[in-house]
Amino acid sequence: xxxxxxxxxxxxxxxxxxxxxxxxxxxxxxxxxxxxxxxxxxxxxxxxxxxxxxxxxxxxxxxxxxxxxxxxxxxxxxxxxxxxxxxxxxxxxxxxxxxxxxxxxxxxxxxxxxxxxxxxxxxxxxxxxxxxxxxxxxxxxxxxxxxxxxxxxxxxxxxxxxxxxxxxxxxxxxxxxxxxxxxxxxxxxxxxxxxxxxxxxxxxxxxxxx
Amino acid sequence: xxxxxxxxxxxxxxxxxxxxxxxxxxxxxxxxxxxxxxxxxxxxxxxxxxxxxxxxxxxxxxxxxxxxxxxxxxxxxxxxxxxxxxxxxxxxxxxxxxxxxxxxxxxxxxxxxxxxxxxxxxxxxxxxxxxxxxxxxxxxxxxxxxxxxxxxxxxxxxxxxxxxxxxxxxxxxxxxxxxxxxxxxxxxxxxxxxxxxxxxxxxxxxxxxx
Numbered sequence: 001x002x003x004x005x006x007x008x009x010x011x012x013x014x015x016x017x018x019x020x021x022x023x024x025x026x027x028x029x030x031x032x033x034x035x036x037x038x039x040x041x042x043x044x045x046x047x048x049x050x051x052x053x054x055x056x057x058x059x060x061x062x063x064x065x066x067x068x069x070x071x072x073x074x075x076x077x078x079x080x081x082x083x084x085x086x087x088x089x090x091x092x093x094x095x096x097x098x099x100x101x102x103x104x105x106x107x108x109x110x111x112x113x114x115x116x117x118x119x120x121x122x123x124x125x126x127x128x129x130x131x132x133x134x135x136x137x138x139x140x141x142x143x144x145x146x147x148x149x150x151x152x153x154x155x156x157x158x159x160x161x162x163x164x165x166x167x168x169x170x171x172x173x174x175x176x177x178x179x180x181x182x183x184x185x186x187x188x189x190x191x192x193x194x195x196x197x198x199x200x201x202x203x204x205x206x207x208x209x210x
Numbered sequence: 211x212x213x214x215x216x217x218x219x220x221x222x223x224x225x226x227x228x229x230x231x232x233x234x235x236x237x238x239x240x241x242x243x244x245x246x247x248x249x250x251x252x253x254x255x256x257x258x259x260x261x262x263x264x265x266x267x268x269x270x271x272x273x274x275x276x277x278x279x280x281x282x283x284x285x286x287x288x289x290x291x292x293x294x295x296x297x298x299x300x301x302x303x304x305x306x307x308x309x310x311x312x313x314x315x316x317x318x319x320x321x322x323x324x325x326x327x328x329x330x331x332x333x334x335x336x337x338x339x340x341x342x343x344x345x346x347x348x349x350x351x352x353x354x355x356x357x358x359x360x361x362x363x364x365x366x367x368x369x370x371x372x373x374x375x376x377x378x379x380x381x382x383x384x385x386x387x388x389x390x391x392x393x394x395x396x397x398x399x400x401x402x403x404x405x406x407x408x409x410x411x412x413x414x415x416x417x418x419x420x
Contacts, residue, residue, distance in 0.1 A: 178280050
């Protein structure tokens with residue numbers, strides 16, 4: 001992509017990445033986005049949100065991959081192949097979709113800190129490789145500690161009323177933007193749904209004047 | 211792909227292509243599959259079926275793109291971008307999804323004849339470019355005539371009781387194979403769902419001994 005100069009990302013070269021740690025296709029994007037975006041000189045705005053309330057507002061009381069047996073069976077086959085293609089490890093979680101409230105609150109808190117990408121990859125791997133309960137304080141704290149971060153302090157801050165409210169507000173913002181699944185990417189007002197559209201969304205950063 | 215010799219496709223190098231003319235993502239695959247398969251030395255087995263009964267058996271009384279407003283709005287945006295990417299024309303049909311019973315019966319009849327790919331592209335373009343009623347005898351006959359085929363004779367044969375029954379049986383076969391949407395590809399027992407997986411499915415023809 002010869003239009004990608006070595007310069008730092010300008011405001012025009014940004015992508016919003018909306019994800020939930022329970023979402024299997026979000027896992028693929030969490031593992032891929034930092035490198036793919038960097039290769040194109042695009043900055044990532046990490047936007048953790050709660051997919052559960054979005055599904056419930058649409059009339060689904062669980063993931064479509066659970067509610068639709070046929071699609072659910074297919075999805076794990078597809079995940080195996082996709083992970084092989086990308087060179088990403090996968091163990092089908094024994095609980096799906098996993099609630100990840102605390103992990104998401106921490107991600108929201110860290111969204112603009114330099115550790116966000118590594119933290120998100122670590123949490124995703126705990127869910128989709130090590131099959132651990134990413135909703136627990138134990139797993140979230142371990143993930144933070146592994147990155148050399150003050151886990152106790154961050155977890156306490158993540159559980160403050162202000163931060164809890166922010167996650168609810170971010171989830172409402174997702175709904176009002178028309179988000180119906182995860183991962184979802186925005187480049188300006190342009191929405192892209194699904195890990196399969198990550199490259200298209202990144203390329204779109206350069207496709208139109210903004 | 212250096213493993214693709216110039217030889218004719220062997221039985222191992224075949225892909226089943228399950229589609230409905232009303233399905234917008236099937237449109238993309240109908241327009242692309244012949245060239246993509248030929249480039250890899252893969253033969254296409256065309257498998258027209260009725261998506262409506264599949265959706266109804268899964269508990270949906272219409273396309274998910276109609277039932278889910280948010281997803282529906284997104285899908286047409288996505289279609290515009292995908293068509294631009296592939297260089298395929300698109301006019302959003304005024305009726306969606308369009309019933310295409312007769313057109314599918316003709317496709318079933320022609321599935322192993324040399325005109326199947328060109329016929330399917332023609333019908334799809336009548337739906338997704340020219341916004342015409344592909345369920346009508348008029349449009350189906352025109353499509354056949356355009357290919358220099360005896361339209362009246364083919365339409366009569368397509369509407370025989372035997373051929374009508376075959377389409378119902380093919381739709382039941384789709385359900386029993388676990389198909390829940392279109393397009394769907396099979397390489398042996400391996401299922402791939404969606405136009406986004408066409409290349410993966412074709413490449414899979416060479417990925418394992420069969």
